[in-house]
Amino acid sequence: MALDKQVDWSDVGPLFRDGISVMFGGFMGVGTPDGLVSVLREQGTKNLTLIGNDTAAPETGIGPLISDGHVKKVIVSHIGTNPVTGKKMIAGELDVDLVPQGTLAERIRCGGAGLGGVLTPTGVGTVVEEGKAKMVVDGKTFLVELPLRADVAILKAKRADRAGNLVYERAARNFNPIMALAADLVIAEVDEIVDIGEIDPDHVMTPAALVDKIVLARRQ
Amino acid sequence: MQAKEVIARRVAQEFQDGYVVNLGIGLPTLVPRYLPAGMFITLQSENGFLGLAPLEGEPLPGVVNAGGQPCGLMPGAAMFDSAMSFALIRGGHVDVTVLGGLQVDEEGNLANWMVPGKMVPGMGGAMDLVTGARKVIVAMEHCTKEGEPRILDRCTLPLTAKGRVAMVITELAVFRITHGEFVLIEHAPGATVEDVRAKTKARFAVSDELKTMNLG
Numbered sequence: 001m002a003l004d005k006q007v008d009w010s011d012v013g014p015l016f017r018d019g020i021s022v023m024f025g026g027f028m029g030v031g032t033p034d035g036l037v038s039v040l041r042e043q044g045t046k047n048l049t050l051i052g053n054d055t056a057a058p059e060t061g062i063g064p065l066i067s068d069g070h071v072k073k074v075i076v077s078h079i080g081t082n083p084v085t086g087k088k089m090i091a092g093e094l095d096v097d098l099v100p101q102g103t104l105a106e107r108i109r110c111g112g113a114g115l116g117g118v119l120t121p122t123g124v125g126t127v128v129e130e131g132k133a134k135m136v137v138d139g140k141t142f143l144v145e146l147p148l149r150a151d152v153a154i155l156k157a158k159r160a161d162r163a164g165n166l167v168y169e170r171a172a173r174n175f176n177p178i179m180a181l182a183a184d185l186v187i188a189e190v191d192e193i194v195d196i197g198e199i200d201p202d203h204v205m206t207p208a209a210l211v212d213k214i215v216l217a218r219r220q
Numbered sequence: 221m222q223a224k225e226v227i228a229r230r231v232a233q234e235f236q237d238g239y240v241v242n243l244g245i246g247l248p249t250l251v252p253r254y255l256p257a258g259m260f261i262t263l264q265s266e267n268g269f270l271g272l273a274p275l276e277g278e279p280l281p282g283v284v285n286a287g288g289q290p291c292g293l294m295p296g297a298a299m300f301d302s303a304m305s306f307a308l309i310r311g312g313h314v315d316v317t318v319l320g321g322l323q324v325d326e327e328g329n330l331a332n333w334m335v336p337g338k339m340v341p342g343m344g345g346a347m348d349l350v351t352g353a354r355k356v357i358v359a360m361e362h363c364t365k366e367g368e369p370r371i372l373d374r375c376t377l378p379l380t381a382k383g384r385v386a387m388v389i390t391e392l393a394v395f396r397i398t399h400g401e402f403v404l405i406e407h408a409p410g411a412t413v414e415d416v417r418a419k420t421k422a423r424f425a426v427s428d429e430l431k432t433m434n435l436g
Contacts, residue, residue: 027267027268027284027286027288027302028267028284028288029288030267030284053302054342056288076342077343077344077345078341078342078343078344079340079341080339080341080344081288081341086340086341089340098340098342098343100343100344100345100347101266101306101343101344101345101348102305102309102310102345102347102348102352103347103348105301105302105303105305106303106306108303109303120310121351121352122310122347122348122351122352122381123351124351124381124382125329125379125381125382125383126347126378126379126381126382127378127379128343128347158282168282168299169281169282170269170280170281170282170299171265171267171268171282171284171299172282173268173299173300174267174268174301174302175301176301177301177303178301178302178303205301
């Protein structure tokens with residue numbers, strides 16, 4: 001029988017330490033595990049490096065972690081919807097590394113797929129190319145973009161079985177499946193946990209082998 | 221007719237039945253209103269799906285557009301992850317993208333993601349879209365609120381992508397950029413080529429087949 005990966009909320013806190021890098025699923029907070037974000041916040045975790053699409057808004061997604069000063073660096077494609085991120089960046093309190101969204105997705109995928117990097121045309125001739133190696137393939141110029149990994153990935157899924165097979169809901173999928181590949185510890189917050197065998201194997205979006213812990217979302 | 225409506229109506233004429241289209245936020249989202257009756261396009265949403273539709277009724281969990289706002293899904297819509305979404309975008313599987321612009325120049329360069337010292341929102345998906353979509357249409361008002369030209373000999377703001385703009389559509393003019401040549405192909409009803417020149421800081425050729433924009 002496969003391992004039962006469900007843990008209680010009280011087991012989650014000790015999994016996080018100060019100074020870790022955390023990949024978070026979500027696009028403008030949709031697909032971000034709010035309960036896991038709350039744990040990071042409530043236990044006062046410090047000096048986090050956050051990797052994800054965007055910094056949402058001050059009170060949504062991972063926004064509260066930035067507002068409350070838990071974060072030293074973000075690697076994201078967009079900060080425009082969260083004025084706190086911009087303020088802290090200008091004040092020198094937060095390091096912001098902006099990465100084109102498609103490049104971010106591929107760097108994370110590379111980090112989890114055993115690849116040494118990816119060649120992308122995105123960013124050629126812009127500030128994004130600064131300091132990066134280039135390669136010409138069939139006469140076309142590409143940037144060499146390097147893999148990204150994190151200590152922990154925090155994911156949000158609609159449904160899991162006890163082994164950790166995941167199914168996402170609509171556009172809440174976004175970065176979650178690729179982040180499941182690219183972190184040493186993968187924790188998924190899910191709305192529903194079902195017995196092993198209840199999810200059709202054809203419907204599994206992230207295989208259980210990638211998921212270390214699952215925790216049942218608290219009802220809103 | 222307001223400038224935005226003029227622009228949206230003219231952009232709609234560039235679409236063809238069956239196109240996969242990605243629309244930037246703001247003005248570009250007005251374009252589908254003006255599609256000819258019977259034309260069907262599929263809208264791609266960078267946060268991970270094909271088949272974006274307007275919201276009807278109550279918002280549904282997880283169904284949001286690339287601005288994070290509740291939206292609808294067309295019958296036959298398909299959801300996927302961000303790597304697939306940008307494989308579609310970068311891989312030439314999106315026929316057209318329509319984006320707003322801060323500046324465009326005569327080499328087809330676009331700047332629309334930051335103003336140093338003032339606005340640094342991040343590029344989001346814009347760089348990938350402008351790099352990878354088969355055709356890039358910039359839809360913007362011809363001048364800034366202060367009346368300064370946005371179509372320049374050289375962009376002064378940081379670029380979103382180099383040499384990728386195929387068309388620029390404003391309330392005053394339509395330009396096509398082919399083989400590095402910036403060509404005026406249409407002007408607004410009642411406007412002249414001189415009117416366009418007066419508000420444009422790029423060198424441009426005038427098409428032999430110059431037309432008046434058809435906004436009917």
